[in-house]
Amino acid sequence: MQVPLIQLQCGVNSYDWGKIGKSSAAAKFAAATASSDFSIQEEKPYAELWMGTHPSLPSKDLETQGTLLDIVQDNQALLSKDIADRYGNKLPFLFKVLSINKALSIQAHPNKKLAEQLHAKDPKNYPDDNHKPEMTIAVTPFDGLCGFRPLAEISHFLRNIPSLRKLVGGEEAENFESTVKGQETSDKEEDQIANKKALQSAFTKLMNAEKNTLASATEELLQAAKSEGASFAGSGGPSNDGQELADLVIRLNSQFPGDIGLFVQFFLNYVKLDIGEAMFLKADDIHAYLSGDIIECMASSDNVVRAGFTPKFKDVDTLTTMLTYSYAPISEQKMSPVDYPYATLDAKAYSSNSSVILYDPPIPEFAVVRTALNKSGAKATFDPIQGPSIVLCTKGKGTISVGPKKEMIEEGYVFFVGATAELVLESEIDGDDGEGFVTFKAFCEL
Ligand SMILES: NNC(=O)[C@@H](O)[C@H](O)[C@H](O)COP(=O)(O)O
Numbered sequence: 133m134q135v136p137l138i139q140l141q142c143g144v145n146s147y148d149w150g151k152i153g154k155s156s157a158a159a160k161f162a163a164a165t166a167s168s169d170f171s172i173q174e175e176k177p178y179a180e181l182w183m184g185t186h187p188s189l190p191s192k193d194l195e196t197q198g199t200l201l202d203i204v205q206d207n208q209a210l211l212s213k214d215i216a217d218r219y220g221n222k223l224p225f226l227f228k229v230l231s232i233n234k235a236l237s238i239q240a241h242p243n244k245k246l247a248e249q250l251h252a253k254d255p256k257n258y259p260d261d262n263h264k265p266e267m268t269i270a271v272t273p274f275d276g277l278c279g280f281r282p283l284a285e286i287s288h289f290l291r292n293i294p295s296l297r298k299l300v301g302g303e304e305a306e307n308f309e310s311t312v313k314g315q316e317t318s319d320k321e322e323d324q325i326a327n328k329k330a331l332q333s334a335f336t337k338l339m340n341a342e343k344n345t346l347a348s349a350t351e352e353l354l355q356a357a358k359s360e361g362a363s364f365a366g367s368g369g370p371s372n373d374g375q376e377l378a379d380l381v382i383r384l385n386s387q388f389p390g391d392i393g394l395f396v397q398f399f400l401n402y403v404k405l406d407i408g409e410a411m412f413l414k415a416d417d418i419h420a421y422l423s424g425d426i427i428e429c430m431a432s433s434d435n436v437v438r439a440g441f442t443p444k445f446k447d448v449d450t451l452t453t454m455l456t457y458s459y460a461p462i463s464e465q466k467m468s469p470v471d472y473p474y475a476t477l478d479a480k481a482y483s484s485n486s487s488v489i490l491y492d493p494p495i496p497e498f499a500v501v502r503t504a505l506n507k508s509g510a511k512a513t514f515d516p517i518q519g520p521s522i523v524l525c526t527k528g529k530g531t532i533s534v535g536p537k538k539e540m541i542e543e544g545y546v547f548f549v550g551a552t553a554e555l556v557l558e559s560e561i562d563g564d565d566g567e568g569f570v571t572f573k574a575f576c577e578l
């Protein structure tokens with residue numbers, strides 16, 4: 133049987149929001165093993181490197197040019213029987229690198245039930261019948277809008293940003309404020325139901341703002357952002373950094389002039405992730421990523437319901453009705469990675485402060501391990517798992533071995549590792565600025 137270690141050639145797409153030319157990590161990684169007819173065009177945006185079996189951009193065996201999908205369908209043992217039985221003969225996850233130059237759409241991904249309905253009704257815009265919970269790990273500093281803010285923050289902005297209040301409507305804003313007042317953080321079910329109903333009503337009103345009203349409200353908002361600086365949006369407010377919010381309004385307006393998204397940010401948490409920090413988004417959680425290079429892993433689906441910050445198909449009614457309207461502080465969006473207990477570091481790895489970190493979201497389809505080996509010869513040996521993995525190198529170089537097969541791996545290289553393989557990663561370089569040879573491994577095991 134073939135040694136379950138296959139080097140992949142992965143495709144990159146060019147959504148508008150991608151970083152341009154060689155500044156895109158997704159483009160650079162794709163170019164590392166692309167065929168000769170691919171070259172990075174200086175003026176072109178490159179958004180997402182896809183690694184996996186999803187048919188919209190299938191990864192290939194670099195050597196044979198066969199698709200990974202065909203390979204695992206012909207050899208179920210590479211997935212493990214349990215996983216093939218549960219998810220069909222394909223990878224349960226889709227692994228990506230995103231290089232974000234400007235805002236992604238204001239979006240949410242439908243849960244399984246809604247995904248099946250949308251796919252049946254409109255397969256062109258909803259290509260999958262699967263949910264798409266996703267996790268994001270920052271490779272460079274990242275910022276984004278994720279999940280509804282704590283309700284007191286939304287009330288604060290409705291009181292202190294006249295243009296926002298105008299779009300939501302005085303009566304609607306009144307209803308929201310009076311409903312949530314005093315029970316913003318109540319854990320009583322009836323309070324939370326009332327809060328979510330009021331939030332959905334106010335947010336839906338905002339998302340359906342009339343065109344002319346939006347145009348004049350945008351003028352007023354920009355005026356305030358430019359003139360009020362640090363006291364913008366009501367000083368002493370939740371973000372207590374009016375200047376940061378004002379800058380964000382100006383930045384987003386330069387990308388999507390007059391877009392409703394400019395006002396959505398006062399309903400959503402503004403999240404910043406440092407390198408190595410991560411967050412998890414359940415199905416139906418609203419978000420809009422704004423900038424940075426990230427590793428993204430998700431259940432295998434390409435279903436996106438969009439409502440702003442995009443030239444693509446928007447489906448506002450579906451978005452405003454599908455959301456969970458759960459609200460929480462940013463801290464609850466972030467994940468707390470832990471040391472991965474099923475890998476052994478050798479002495480060189482230990483002495484060079486190497487690490488193997490696990491990002492494990494509360495869903496069965498995937499988890500991701502980040503390995504940093506910071507000295508030449510440092511080694512990490514992974515216990516065999518009953519499931520498939522995809523390994524990407526984002527920095528430096530080393531070797532990747534499964535049993536007798538040993539391959540070179542360097543920045544941009546991607547490998548598929550089959551079930552039950554004993555994987556060994558070894559660095560070929562010292563870590564100059566702290567980290568030497570960095571890889572991310574997405575995997576699924578039941
Ligand atoms: N949050 N990130 C994602 O869901 C990515 O995996 C999606 O592929 C992008 O959101 C798609 O972006 P567009 O809305 O199509 O411009």
Ligand SMILES: [Zn+2]
Nearest residue numbers: 239241266419
């Ligand atoms: Zn998303």
